[in-house]
Amino acid sequence: xxxxxxxxxxxxxxxxxxxxxxxxxxxxxxxxxxxxxxxxxxxxxxxxxxxxxxxxxxxxxxxxxxxxxxxxxxxxxxxxxxxxxxxxxxxxxxxxxxxxxxxxxxxxxxxxxxxxxxxxxxxxxxxxxxxxxxxxxxxxxxxxxxxxxxxxxxxxxxxxxxxxxxxxxxxxxxxxxxxxxxxxxxxxxxxxxxxxxxxxxxxxxxxxxxxxxxxxxxxxxxxxxxxxxxxxxxxxxxxxxxxxxxxxxxxxxxxxxxxxxxxxxxxxxxxxxxxxxxxxxxxxxxxxxxxxxxxxxxxxxxxxxxxxxxxxxxxxxxx
Amino acid sequence: xxxxxxxxxxxxxxxxxxxxxxxxxxxxxxxxxxxxxxxxxxxxxxxxxxxxxxxxxxxxxxxxxxxxxxxxxxxxxxxxxxxxxxxxxxxxxxxxxxxxxxxxxxxxxxxxxxxxxxxxxxxxxxxxxxxxxxxxxxxxxxxxxxxxxxxxxxxxxxxxxxxxxxxxxxxxxxxxxxxxxxxxxxxxxxxxxxxxxxxxxxxxxxxxxxxxxxxxxxxxxxxxxxxxxxxxxxxxxxxxxxxxxxxxxxxxxx
Numbered sequence: 249x250x251x252x253x254x255x256x257x258x259x260x261x262x263x264x265x266x267x268x269x270x271x272x273x274x275x276x277x278x279x280x281x282x283x284x285x286x287x288x289x290x291x292x293x294x295x296x297x298x299x300x301x302x303x304x305x306x307x308x309x310x311x312x313x314x315x316x317x318x319x320x321x322x323x324x325x326x327x328x329x330x331x332x333x334x335x336x337x338x339x340x341x342x343x344x345x346x347x348x349x350x351x352x353x354x355x356x357x358x359x360x361x362x363x364x365x366x367x368x369x370x371x372x373x374x375x376x377x378x379x380x381x382x383x384x385x386x387x388x389x390x391x392x393x394x395x396x397x398x399x400x401x402x403x404x405x406x407x408x409x410x411x412x413x414x415x416x417x418x419x420x421x422x423x424x425x426x427x428x429x430x431x432x433x434x435x436x437x438x439x440x441x442x443x444x445x446x447x448x449x450x451x452x453x454x455x456x457x458x459x460x461x462x463x464x465x466x467x468x469x470x471x472x473x474x475x476x477x478x479x480x481x482x483x484x485x486x487x488x489x490x491x492x493x494x495x496x497x498x499x500x501x502x503x504x505x506x507x508x509x510x511x512x513x514x515x516x517x518x519x520x521x522x523x524x525x526x527x528x529x530x531x532x533x534x535x536x537x538x539x540x541x542x543x544x545x546x547x548x549x550x551x552x553x554x555x556x557x558x559x560x561x562x563x564x565x566x567x
Numbered sequence: 568x569x570x571x572x573x574x575x576x577x578x579x580x581x582x583x584x585x586x587x588x589x590x591x592x593x594x595x596x597x598x599x600x601x602x603x604x605x606x607x608x609x610x611x612x613x614x615x616x617x618x619x620x621x622x623x624x625x626x627x628x629x630x631x632x633x634x635x636x637x638x639x640x641x642x643x644x645x646x647x648x649x650x651x652x653x654x655x656x657x658x659x660x661x662x663x664x665x666x667x668x669x670x671x672x673x674x675x676x677x678x679x680x681x682x683x684x685x686x687x688x689x690x691x692x693x694x695x696x697x698x699x700x701x702x703x704x705x706x707x708x709x710x711x712x713x714x715x716x717x718x719x720x721x722x723x724x725x726x727x728x729x730x731x732x733x734x735x736x737x738x739x740x741x742x743x744x745x746x747x748x749x750x751x752x753x754x755x756x757x758x759x760x761x762x763x764x765x766x767x768x769x770x771x772x773x774x775x776x777x778x779x780x781x782x783x784x785x786x787x788x789x790x791x792x793x794x795x796x797x798x799x800x801x802x803x804x805x806x807x808x809x810x811x812x813x814x815x816x817x818x819x820x821x
Contacts, residue, residue, distance in 0.1 A: 433682075437682050437683055437685070438677075438681050438682050438683065439675035439677050439681055439682075439683055440681065442664075442668055442671070442672060442675055442683065443672075443673070445661065445663065445664050445668065446661050446664065446668075446672050446673070448663075449661035449662060449663040449664055450658055450660070450661040450662065450663075452655060452658045453655070453658050453659055453660055453661055454661070454672065454673070455623065455643060456643060456653045456654070456655060456659065457643070457647065457673030457674070458642065458643045458644030458645075458646075458648075459672070459673050460644075512663070516661060516662070516663035516664070517663040
């Protein structure tokens with residue numbers, strides 16, 4: 249009896265957990281693809297997915313945190329290019345690689361800080377501030393690069409550290425997994441996470457309890473800046489070079505995966521696991537379309553459909 | 568000779584926004600186990616005064632004393648630490664968060680590394696929900712968004728009691744509620760006196776606060792136009808003051 253009711257409680261907890269639905273959707277896609285798509289469940293194909301996922305994913309988990317606190321960021325795609333260009337410019341002037349690395353990450357943090365400060369200090373919608381920021385930092389990248397791509401130096405240890413292999417697993421995926429776990433723990437288990445949810449859920453209530461919501465928002469913008477710059481460096485290490493227009497459109501892919509993962513665009517609710525799965529779903533969809541021989545144009549149409557269908561499913565749950 | 572100090576003393580508080588005088592030389596005192604109705608029409612300065620006491624706004628001039636000690640409230644966190652809890656209409660809790668996350672919002676039980684002790688929080692939250700209030704909430708893991716407006720207010724007040732806050736600022740707590748729910752919340756608040764808590768009940772609806780309050784402070788266009796013990800004033804007089812803001816008229820009436 250007692251065992252049975254325990255089991256029921258566990259079952260109820262699982263079925264009511266916020267990430268259950270999206271995990272089931274992923275499972276469904278995986279089963280379908282393995283059964284009906286040739287060459288899907290091969291290690292070689294899995295590797296392709298594991299290499300494709302991390303860059304949008306690393307940006308996406310940061311955006312998740314920010315969106316839960318009630319803001320979003322359209323400048324991430326520009327930071328993905330700006331970070332690496334800062335890094336290469338510094339390396340080219342003879343500054344040691346690891347110092348350049350840290351400085352380029354700090355550049356991302358700085359961009360995030362500016363976004364957050366402007367949004368909170370003058371109470372301007374983040375849509376507008378980060379739209380401006382997206383153009384400013386893309387412009388800065390174009391000026392910095394003179395419009396031409398930049399290539400990594402011959403000896404570039406980051407190649408192995410950010411985009412090598414560990415066993416047979418692409419390192420970039422391990423970075424993504426690691427960062428996702430860290431953000432997940434912070435969001436779900438630390439007081440800071442509780443403050444993030446409160447800030448986006450009801451700013452006035454949070455303030456009445458002594459939470460400095462502006463600080464929370466600024467800090468989340470800084471996390472997004474840091475992760476975007478890092479994602480750019482991963483991409484640089486992976487490709488060996490970077491174009492000034494790298495990362496264009498990434499803000500939308502990132503937001504798409506966050507929304508598919510169940511995070512509310514109005515703030516107050518969301519999950520890192522959801523985004524993690526959301527990025528996988530988008531990437532697997534792309535992969536399956538390629539394997540099925542569909543022309544590349546189909547990709548956007550499918551992602552669009554997924555977003556809308558998933559959001560309808562979520563709204564049904566809330567009724 | 569020991570003199571009992573008032574829980575809260577407001578002395579000549581003024582607040583200007585550029586040239587606009589939101590509050591002008593407002594003073595009053597409040598004791599523990601006293602419920603004060605802070606009444607006035609829209610734009611009378613009630614919210615500004617509440618924001619000042621809850622640490623969200625700094626007064627342009629004037630002093631605030633808590634238990635006889637002069638304080639300069641630096642932030643809402645500072646006010647909370649001094650035992651002052653603010654509860655707004657309908658928005659004192661976060662709908663998208665569950666009960667225990669709400670109850671401990673801003674005061675999470677954490678270990679040395681800042682991680683929440685969830686089981687402890689759930690246990691304590693269940694205690695509050697089952698012992699302090701009986702409003703039919705079983706699990707502290709339930710989403711707050713599923714509660715009624717009255718239940719939310721009750722939870723917010725019970726939370727303040729759990730943290731042993733001494734002064735409750737209730738900012739239009741019954742505004743968004745149905746008549747029945749409002750009655751429940753009012754009953755709940757009237758029981759706070761037993762807990763030795765001072766209450767400032769802000770409203771423009773005198774009906775809600777009249778039966779409950781021990782005293783009234785009436786604001787009109789930023790000025791205090793009346794300060795009465797309940798036995799010295801009738802509801803009609805209060806309504807006149809709220810609308811016209813004139814003491815002369817009251818004196819005539821008396």
